[in-house]
Amino acid sequence: MYQNINKELAKIFNNMSHIYEFLDDKFRALAYARAAQIIEDLPDDIRNYVATGKINDIRGIGSHTVDKILEYIKTGKIQKYEELKKLIPEDFLDLMEVPGFGPKTLKRIYEELGINNKKDLIEALKDGRVAKLKGFGEKKVQNMLKGLELYEASKNRLILWEALQIGETLLAKLKQLKEIKNIELAGSLRRRKETIGDIDILVSCDDKDRDKIINYFVNLEDVKEVLAKGDTRASVIIKEKDREVDLRVLKPEEWGSGLQYFTGSKEHNVHFREIAKQKGLKVSEYGVFDAKTEKRLAGATEEEVYEIVGMQWIPPEMREDRGEIELALKKNIPRLVELEDIKGDLHCHSTWTDGFNKIEEIAKFLLENYKYEYFAITDHSKAVKVAHGLTEEDVLKQIEEIDKINKKLGFEFIKKGIEVDIMLDGSLDLPDEILAKLDWVVASIHTHFNRDNTDRIIKAMENPYVCVIGHPTGRTIGVREGYPLSDEIFKVAKETSTALEINAQPLRMDLPDMMIKKAVEYGVKLVISTDSHSLGNFAYMKIGVANARRGWAKKEDILNTYSWNEIKKFIQAKRKKFGVKV
Ligand code: DGT
Ligand code: CA
Ligand code: CA
Ligand code: ZN
Numbered sequence: 001m002y003q004n005i006n007k008e009l010a011k012i013f014n015n016m017s018h019i020y021e022f023l024d025d026k027f028r029a030l031a032y033a034r035a036a037q038i039i040e041d042l043p044d045d046i047r048n049y050v051a052t053g054k055i056n057d058i059r060g061i062g063s064h065t066v067d068k069i070l071e072y073i074k075t076g077k078i079q080k081y082e083e084l085k086k087l088i089p090e091d092f093l094d095l096m097e098v099p100g101f102g103p104k105t106l107k108r109i110y111e112e113l114g115i116n117n118k119k120d121l122i123e124a125l126k127d128g129r130v131a132k133l134k135g136f137g138e139k140k141v142q143n144m145l146k147g148l149e150l151y152e153a154s155k156n157r158l159i160l161w162e163a164l165q166i167g168e169t170l171l172a173k174l175k176q177l178k179e180i181k182n183i184e185l186a187g188s189l190r191r192r193k194e195t196i197g198d199i200d201i202l203v204s205c206d207d208k209d210r211d212k213i214i215n216y217f218v219n220l221e222d223v224k225e226v227l228a229k230g231d232t233r234a235s236v237i238i239k240e241k242d243r244e245v246d247l248r249v250l251k252p253e254e255w256g257s258g259l260q261y262f263t264g265s266k267e268h269n270v271h272f273r274e275i276a277k278q279k280g281l282k283v284s285e286y287g288v289f290d291a292k293t294e295k296r297l298a299g300a301t302e303e304e305v306y307e308i309v310g311m312q313w314i315p316p317e318m319r320e321d322r323g324e325i326e327l328a329l330k331k332n333i334p335r336l337v338e339l340e341d342i343k344g345d346l347h348c349h350s351t352w353t354d355g356f357n358k359i360e361e362i363a364k365f366l367l368e369n370y371k372y373e374y375f376a377i378t379d380h381s382k383a384v385k386v387a388h389g390l391t392e393e394d395v396l397k398q399i400e401e402i403d404k405i406n407k408k409l410g411f412e413f414i415k416k417g418i419e420v421d422i423m424l425d426g427s428l429d430l431p432d433e434i435l436a437k438l439d440w441v442v443a444s445i446h447t448h449f450n451r452d453n454t455d456r457i458i459k460a461m462e463n464p465y466v467c468v469i470g471h472p473t474g475r476t477i478g479v480r481e482g483y484p485l486s487d488e489i490f491k492v493a494k495e496t497s498t499a500l501e502i503n504a505q506p507l508r509m510d511l512p513d514m515m516i517k518k519a520v521e522y523g524v525k526l527v528i529s530t531d532s533h534s535l536g537n538f539a540y541m542k543i544g545v546a547n548a549r550r551g552w553a554k555k556e557d558i559l560n561t562y563s564w565n566e567i568k569k570f571i572q573a574k575r576k577k578f579g580v581k582v
Helices: 005-022 026-041 046-052 063-075 079-085 103-113 118-126 137-155 160-174 207-218 252-263 266-278 302-308 324-329 359-369 392-409 454-461 488-496 513-522 535-550 564-577
Strands: 182-186 199-204 223-229 233-238 244-250 281-284 287-290 296-298 374-380 414-421 440-444 499-503 526-529
Touching (some): 026 063, 103 118, 160 199, 160 535, 207 223, 207 233, 244 252, 266 324, 488 499, 499 535, 526 535
Parallel strands (some): 199 244, 414 440
Antiparallel strands (some): 182 199, 281 287
């Protein structure tokens, strides 16, 4: 049985959309793109929707699409998709995912240069043939080559969210074996790095149970290929995304030292062992030993491994040798923010713009599934035309709707917000009179990514109504690097009492960890937000918190760990500073 059928279907529908676009069937291209997005964002396994008949009620999924979903669940294939694939050059399907290589572009290159494979395409990009095509030019071609390079590099690494889904699924399956005494994700996944090479899993058990555990692992239905299988470890390729997963089996008395070693990072471990050496100790995955007598001193828990070297236990997210060893020696490791500290989500979109759910639906979902005290609806402003951004008038109407829903709910659960666009000159897309009526204002850049945008962000922070800068660097992992920004933004954020966002969308993770760390050093307040466009997206909070922890953020640094009253004080302090009515 397929584990992640939603994702598989979304991918197929996306590909179908691309092929239809290549074939100039805009209507079908759009319909399948929308279906893909909806399926990707479903909070539950699509088979549950089929079983309950709810599949026929999902907005944006027509009866022809439903037929194809049923066909796929039944046969593992969609006949129409198999036929469509034959209508385009083989290499093009993957290439269409690369930014700058959309179906339209590839079609022109195909028709005007007769190119039908990746190798020839790269050649034509490099020798100037593509640049000469009408509407292309040198700059566009350079961007295409850059996009391809980023795409190839990112193909080898998973983004954190995907890796975490895979890792946790495998963990849950292994946990069914009662022989396993301890089990954890290790490596970069335990450190919650933004991208993951391979997935590492550690378990401990009695020696006699090792074979059983390793055999169970390599025979899981998720496994596509076994790369290596030994006494204490196995490496496999799993079906999902063709990823490598390493399993290591430790003795219970080695659990702590093994977990410490295989969590990494390599840099952290090298520094850790250096300190141990200075103290006459020898550290390996098997334990901590007296360097002279070889006597075993610790190894069963991570805490004792760190303690014997004179350190506090260090949260895995900090283990990058960025100064955490020094802190641990001084017993100064901060208590990092935790998921349970979060009191609300302050960035999400509704059907008013490009979200998939109505405001009331979102409110009910959050009341049922999250222990939040508040959340903010922050739809786009009018400059974002593709999302049908809100005009002044729309904002006023939305305020009315939220008032009505809050009244029904019996308390001000929903905060009235906006994600207002920062224009090229740093001004905002909506006038102050409108912003002043809102509880919460996120200001974001969605255009002009090819310049240093420090000036625009600073100007936006100087608006008294802007509470937070959304996804400050504008990066998309594996697609687009963030635009350049100077440290000036941290200084001005602090001075103006403007928060910076830690956007938890899996491809954004923006601010990135190193910039979070810097923001914390400057004393800037941060907001962890999911930027949800559908109900399933609210779960991203978990990786937002993980990223905050990688930037050493404490509970106090994160604005949405405070009650709404406290947040109001933060907002009012800024308005006072700027001399506007609070
Ligand atoms: P990845 O898989 O590229 O995302 O990064 P990691 O950190 O998961 O690296 P991986 O899977 O090669 O190894 C897992 C951990 O094992 C790593 O974080 C530290 C430890 N480790 C592996 N090889 C070495 C090594 O040569 N020296 C040291 N000190 N530690 C190592
Ligand atoms: Ca790894
Ligand atoms: Ca590994
Ligand atoms: Zn945005």
